[in-house]
Amino acid sequence: MSTLTALSTLAAETSTSGGEAVQFWILAPIAVAGGLGTILMRRAVYSALCLAGTMVILALFYLANGAYFLGVVQIVVYTGAVMMLFLFVLMLVGVSAADSLKETIKGQRIATAAMGLGLGILLIAGIGQASVGSFTGLAEANSQGNVEGLASLLFTRYMVAFEVTGVLLTVAAVGATMLTHREKIERSTSQREQAEARVKDGTQVPPLPAPGVYARHNAVDIPGLLPDGTPSPLTVSSTLHERDQVREVHTEALGALAALEQRTADHQGRRASVSGSLGSGSTTGGAGRTDAGTTTPAATGIDGDGSDNGRRDDGDGDGAEEAGK
């Protein structure tokens, strides 16, 4: 509150003090940087944050200029409500992808540059041309308090405009609702129907196989292995796929596993069983096991977990079978 009063005394003065200049020269570059950040950041979220920063600084400027009410409203409405709304929509629309800043319209960059330079120069020239003079100061106008002063204007001279803006806001609210509202025009399908539709389409009916969480690695980003040892992409969340965050199953690990199995088998002195147990998740063995009789020790998931670490024998590995497809 003390800063506020300090600022208000600043604004009340007709001739501005050096303090305000200091404040201005510190804050203004930040505001400009924020503005530039808004339009240059590849990620919209960063843009939004930059904009919010600029707005806060602008709020400070408002305060410095004696517009206390506006300064507060700026923070509350803009930085608070409007920017939040922006962020909500951003999340709704998809926050992940960064925009490409590559220009696709021919000549747009040049036009923008020319326009920006031209408009900027012209505006500044215009300001230079105008006889701006110096501040009169708001001491008189704010003598009854800024909010009171505004209110008395708002409810007298600008009454009609105020009412109309009220109507406008209402209309905007109703309009936004209307726009985003989606009318339900069909009966919603029951669970049973959904299941039937899935069976009909041949999509995965039971839950997807789990990733290799419990197999070897304690992580969701490792695909589970099929009985023959190949990793199954189905076992990892598609989000990870999209982000390219799926970890490879190292071939050494697989090789080590195979060697371990081999040693166990040798040790027990029995031939590798031909009966490769099917992964419990898999419905049928699609491809026939043409290599029956060959020595392929299939490591089965001992834990009875639906997902098994199928192990691929290097010698006869053509019958790769995908479980659950």
Next chain:
Amino acid sequence: MSFPLLTATVLAPAIGAVATAAVPSARRNLAKWVALTASLVTAVLAILVLIRFEPGGDRYQLTESHAWIPAFGVRYELGVDGIAVALVALTAVLIPFLIGAGWNDADPKEGETPAGKRWRPTQGFFALILMVEAMVVMSFVATDIFLFYIFFEAMLIPMYFLIGGFGDRAGEHSENGQAKQRTYAAVKFLLYNLAGGLIMLAAVIGLYVATADLPGGSTFSLQAIAEARASGELTFAQNTERFLFLGFFIAFAIKAPLWPVHTWLPNAMGESTAPVAVLITAVVDKVGTFAMLRFCLGLFPEASAWATPVVIVLALISIIYGALLALGQRDMKRLIAYASISHFGFIILGIFAMTSQGQTGATLYMVNHGIATAALMLVAGFLITRRGSRLIADYGGVQKTAPILAGTFLIGGLATLSLPGTGPFVSEFLVLVGTFTRYPVAGIVACAGIVLAALYVLILYQRTMTGPVRPELSRMPDLRPRELAVVAPLIAMLIFLGVFPRPLTDIVDPAVQHTLSDVGESDPEPELEARR
């Protein structure tokens, strides 16, 4: 309040057009009769106008005047002077013949099935012709410039449909190509005339502004402006007057048409049916030359004098150029179109010679050219309908199989080349005499047009009518009674006007004297008189 005869003359064809259009689609013939009746009623009214008009009386007679758009000083003002009377009579008398000549032109073609109950080409054709008539008559009788302008422009609408919608039967085997040509011609017609009209609109508005100093405020009334100018209440700055003159003149030159803005005419006349072609050149284009006489000279005398040398040169170019191009044509109708361009050159030459002979001759020329071209073009149309081709090379020896057709064609042609004894001779001679007394060189150059006219008419006649009979034409029927009934009166009129043009000159001459006094010109004195 006397009977508004002029309004009636305008309304008769307009009502006829509506009535014709309203005839149900199955009763084609009824529509034709309705149209013919309406046009005959108009003709009777126009002849009444002619009778009621007193040659020695006021300049504008049978006047009507009502406020129309008071805010802009626009009035519904009608009135005729001698020149207008002659042209109204020409228009009203020609239209029944055109309807008669085009009796079957807009019938559905054989094998064509109606596209619906509302499909009424015949009704449309005749209604459009009547609409054009109403608008043309209105342009002739309107003495309010704005009123004139509206009808001058509105005329384009029915004309556009007449050209674009109803082609002649030539070259039906390539219907697509022909339809394309026709659309081209119609659009060209429209664009040229619209361009001129817009320039004129600017000038009309300019005139409105320029007359703002008048005590009664701005006005479009021709009489009021003329009176104000005469009394010195209204003077235009030199440049203002010249620009306004140009605005009006360019529009009229396009309509007339004057070289080099003539190229729409051959296309329009070539592609449309013969009656419509006649309508264009004999009636609608006359509005252009008429308006030059009435508006350009009447409103802007000094600018007219200023522009005269250029206009005379352009007119001479039109005369020679049109005639030479007529010689080079292979298509009969285009040939006649170029011949018309040549003739319009004569008319404009006569107008801008600023002598009483020249202007009287020009007015007579408008009437005579209308009739002569009508006769020639309608017979050519009959011929084309029989053979289905417009190319001159497709004909030969018609004289043997259809002597009456050939004879009427020859008379039409002879009238076109201004043979003495036919109306055009009188007018052409007057134009040339009038031009010669003021501009001897121009008069002599224009005489080349006489020789060239003989060439193109006779070459056309020789190639189509004489020589051995072409086998395709050996069974060609001669003129039918309906066709003869159309052509014979036209020929009679031509000869009558050639032998006894007094009824016309008596009416026109006083009006021309008024125009000349507007311009402040008087006839050059003969050399001997001047020396005395």
Next chain:
Amino acid sequence: MESLIGLLVAAPLLGAALLLVGGRRLDRFGHWLATGLAALSFALAVVLFVDMLGRDGGDRALSQHLYSWVPVSGFQADIAFQLDQLSMTFVLLITSVGTLIHLYSVGYMEHDVRRRRFFAYLNLFLAAMLILVLADNYLLLYVGWEGVGLASFLLIGFWQHKPSAATAAKKAFVVNRVGDVGLAIAIFLMFSTFGTFAFSPVLSTAEQASEGTLTAIGLMLLLAACGKSAQVPLQSWLGDAMEGPTPVSALIHAATMVTAGVYLVVRSGAIFDGAPAAQTVVVVVGAVTLLFGAIVGCAKDDIKKALAGSTMSQIGYMMLAAGLGPIGYVFAIMHLVTHGFFKAGLFLGAGSVMHGMNDEVDMRRYGGLRKYMPVTFVTMGLGYLAIIGFPYLSGFFSKDEIIYAAFGKGGAEGWILGGVTLLGAALTAYYMTRIMLMTFFGEKRWVKDAEGNDPHPHESPLSMTVPMIVLAVGSVGAGFVFNLNHSFVDWLSPVVATADGNSPVSHGMVSVLATVLMLVGVGAAWFQYGRRPIPEVAPTGVWITRAARRDLLQDDFNHAAFVTPGSYLTRGLVYVDHKLVDGVVNGTAAGFGGLSGRLRKVQNGFARSYAASMFGGAAILIAVTLLMRAV
């Protein structure tokens, strides 16, 4: 009496109208109707003539004002006739020869299905020709002038199915039109000089006008006369005009219409008298044509074309005489009348020969016809003697007078002109003798016609021979009658200026010289065509013969000078009109189309682009606002 003048014109005009409009109903008796009306016209002319003779020389002229034709301020054209001695001469010639030829045509055109039309056209011609010579002002004269041109066009092209006839008709009309323009310009000049173009005011005040003006008028009148009278340089149409039926050639292209030019010059004498330069040109044109026609006449094998050359040459005589001024006017007219008789007779004879020879016109295929066609031979022979100037026949009188007048011009000019006219006399004798020898003497050189019919030469029917006989009588006697007591000179002198020349050669001397030269010409022809057989195919001949067969290259010249450039010009202009004049407009349209095609790419649909232009616009607005403030 005056009212008869109008009837004179009206009778044949009525005939033409009736026959043209009346249709087939009149086929049976139409030709007699036409002939009767022509005869009526002649009868009226005779009545008027007798009436005229009953009055003094000074007030013989009659005039009839019918109505005011084109009354415009400052311009007065009337339908009014004037019948003075000059007109009377012509009226008598036209109606008499005209009636005879109507009669002749009844026989000649007997088998033509379109005979009714033929007679309609003949009547039309008579009417127009009468208007021409009766008009009391130049404009009405112009009407007749073009009217006879029309009739000539219709009659030359009467056999329209023949392309050559149609072409010849067109050519005649167009070449005549060139001459007509001359007349028109002359009228313009008169109007702008005198304020009128009626004969009496113009001619009576002619001397008040400047010589330059009069020369211009005179030259323009001469141009008109050249066109109508087939004088160099507008003579090319006459030879081709022989495509028309022979009676037409006799009436129009020998006796009457082609002499209208002479009438015009004589009638406008007062103008020429004031313009010596123009007179000189007239004389030169006459002299050149005289020789030109004679040379062409010597070379042609087509009997009608040979006669056409002769016509041209004889009119050259008249024109020359007319150009001499008062010393020659009367003799021009006198020669005109006598020529009208004997040339019409000659043409009718030629027609009769053709009639008997399956319409063959090539004289190399005639020969020995005198036995088969005695009447034709005799009448044509008399005409022949008249034209070559056999002493005391009509040609002798009129031609000698012209030669004498030519000498009378005086000085070197007189000698040159006298020499030319004498040379012409010799040439006339030569070519006429050639025609007679080739046609009536020698052995038969007949060939079958196109359908393979042998010619059966026979004498023509009475309706054809009677006119020939009458004309032969005229050829023989007219000159004698005219010369009796200077009757013709006295007759015309009140209306046509006369004067005596100062000839260095006496009158008798001229006659002797002319007769001698005539005999030389006859002899030369006899040596060439009489003594030895005539080859059926024309020998190649020397260059001048070859050129003369081609009308002295006149057509070639016209072709190279006018027709070919003209057609190139026309074709070029068609191209220019299409590509340039139209091209500018179409190009503008295409330009706008292309431009909008480009501009519409600006509408690329990207909102950002639109926003850019919006901001650009805002920037411009700001700039303008600032500028406005700055100013």
Next chain:
Amino acid sequence: MSPENYLHLAALLFTIGACGVLLRRNAIVVFMSIELMLNAANLALVTFSRMHGNLDGQIMAFFVMVVAAAEVVVGLAIIVMVYRSRHSASVDDASLMKL
């Protein structure tokens, strides 16, 4: 301290916002740029208010805020709708507005 400084800042921000509108394809960022422009205008208004010593400028700025809020609501709703139907928030994808 002169008002010009504030005004220059406002002009700069406004221009930056305008460039953002032209450069960015993401409709939401475009929207933010527009907000930036509005704020720049507001700053100018507030400065004017102080310059002239009355509160009307502030009132204007206040209205601008209200309208901006309404605009944001509707605009974002539209963006959501568009995204729903086209699965894209790029302004360039909606480029059917051409000949």
